[in-house]
Amino acid sequence: KAGVTQTPRYLIKTRGQQVTLSCSPISGHRSVSWYQQTPGQGLQFLFEYFSETQRNKGNFPGRFSGRQFSNSRSEMNVSTLELGDSALYLCASGAGRLGTDTQYFGPGTRLTVL
Amino acid sequence: QQPVQSPQAVILREGEDAVINCSSSKALYSVHWYRQKHGEAPVFLMILLKGGEQKGHEKISASFNEKKQQSSLYLTASQLSYSGTYFCGTENRGGGSNYKLTFGKGTLLTVNP
Numbered sequence: 001k002a003g004v005t006q007t008p009r010y011l012i013k014t015r016g017q018q019v020t021l022s023c024s025p026i027s028g029h030r031s032v033s034w035y036q037q038t039p040g041q042g043l044q045f046l047f048e049y050f051s052e053t054q055r056n057k058g059n060f061p062g063r064f065s066g067r068q069f070s071n072s073r074s075e076m077n078v079s080t081l082e083l084g085d086s087a088l089y090l091c092a093s094g095a096g097r098l099g100t101d102t103q104y105f106g107p108g109t110r111l112t113v114l
Numbered sequence: 115q116q117p118v119q120s121p122q123a124v125i126l127r128e129g130e131d132a133v134i135n136c137s138s139s140k141a142l143y144s145v146h147w148y149r150q151k152h153g154e155a156p157v158f159l160m161i162l163l164k165g166g167e168q169k170g171h172e173k174i175s176a177s178f179n180e181k182k183q184q185s186s187l188y189l190t191a192s193q194l195s196y197s198g199t200y201f202c203g204t205e206n207r208g209g210g211s212n213y214k215l216t217f218g219k220g221t222l223l224t225v226n227p
Contacts, residue, residue, distance in 0.1 A: 043156070043201055045215040056213040090155055099144055099163075099205060099213055105155035 002027065004093050004106035012112045018079040021109045025072050025093030032074040033098050034066060037088040037108070046089075048098045049074050056098060078111075086113045115139050117204045119218035126192050126225045134187040134221045136202030145185040146203040146215065147176055149196075156201065159187075192225045199223070 005024045013019050025032050033056075034046040045058040049068035066076040072093070078085055088110050092103040117138045124132050136145060144163045148156040162178040162185055173190045185204075189196055199222050203215040 042219050043203075043217040045203070045217070048213070058214055092156075092158070097213075098215070099146075099161065102161075103146075103158045105157065107155050 004091060004104050006089075006091055006106040006109050008109060009107065010110045010112075012114065013081050014114050015081055015083060017081050018077065019081060019111060021076045021078075021089055021091075021111070023074045023076070023091035023093075023106060025074070025091075026104055029093035029095050029104075030072055031094040031097050031101070031103075032068055032072065033092050033094075033103065034074070034076050035090040035092070036060075037090060038086070043090075046076070050097050081113045083113050085111065087111060115206070116216055117202055117218040119200075119202060119221050121221060122219070123222040124224070126223070128194060128225055128227055129191055130225075132189045132192060132223060134189075134200050134202075134223070135184060136186070136204065136218055137182070137184045138204050138206065140183065140206040142178070142180065142183050142185070142204055143207040144205045145176070145178055146205075147185075147187050148201045148203065149198045150201065150220075151198040159200075189223070192223075194225050194227065197223060197225045 007022045031050045033048040036044045048056040052068045063079045068074040088108045090108045092105045094101040094103045146161045147159040150156040176187045178185045199220040201220045203217045
């Protein structure tokens with residue numbers, strides 16, 4: 001069974017631009033959650049999508065948004081990029097909703113904002 | 115509110131035991147435990163729910179103390195493969211239906227031969 005895949009793996013953007021990251025969950029999984037990891041702030045929860053609906057959201061500004069498609073693939077969008085958005089963005093998938101089932105993480109997308 | 119993990123770092127010899135604690139200032143509903151090796155994505159270890167039983171998998175187990183608002187991860191007879199940073203993620207569900215995970219800063223565990 002293929003694992004969680006994230007594309008692209010590395011990305012360099014400049015301040016003010018926007019970026020879209022993609023996450024393909026394990027086949028059959030309906031939950032996709034997103035996380036930001038930085039050396040300073042550590043691991044932070046962004047949001048969770050389940051069956052195409054955002055179910056839960058962390059404390060991030062509205063510049064961070066996402067969506068989930070009918071095939072459970074999810075995208076995360078960050079608009080008006082800031083230097084502080086440089087981070088490793090991880091997604092995880094699960095068969096059930098966050099908090100009910102094992103989560104499987106993808107390798108992450110390393111975003112650098114210049 | 116970010117949970118507090120202790121210790122921040124621990125060094126073990128192969129075969130030794132370790133305990134990692136995760137404390138919250140708010141009432142806990144669930145605790146998630148992860149391990150992350152350098153340069154890799156986190157690996158989910160287990161989730162403990164309020165009112166649930168102690169969980170375990172081989173030589174790694176965890177407990178959840180509701181009164182103390184704390185969870186502890188127990189690693190027994192450590193192996194080299196246990197090295198990594200261990201994170202706890204807590205969910206307080208203070209109100210509403212928004213399920214929000216908050217992570218501790220991590221505990222760096224090093225197992226030496």
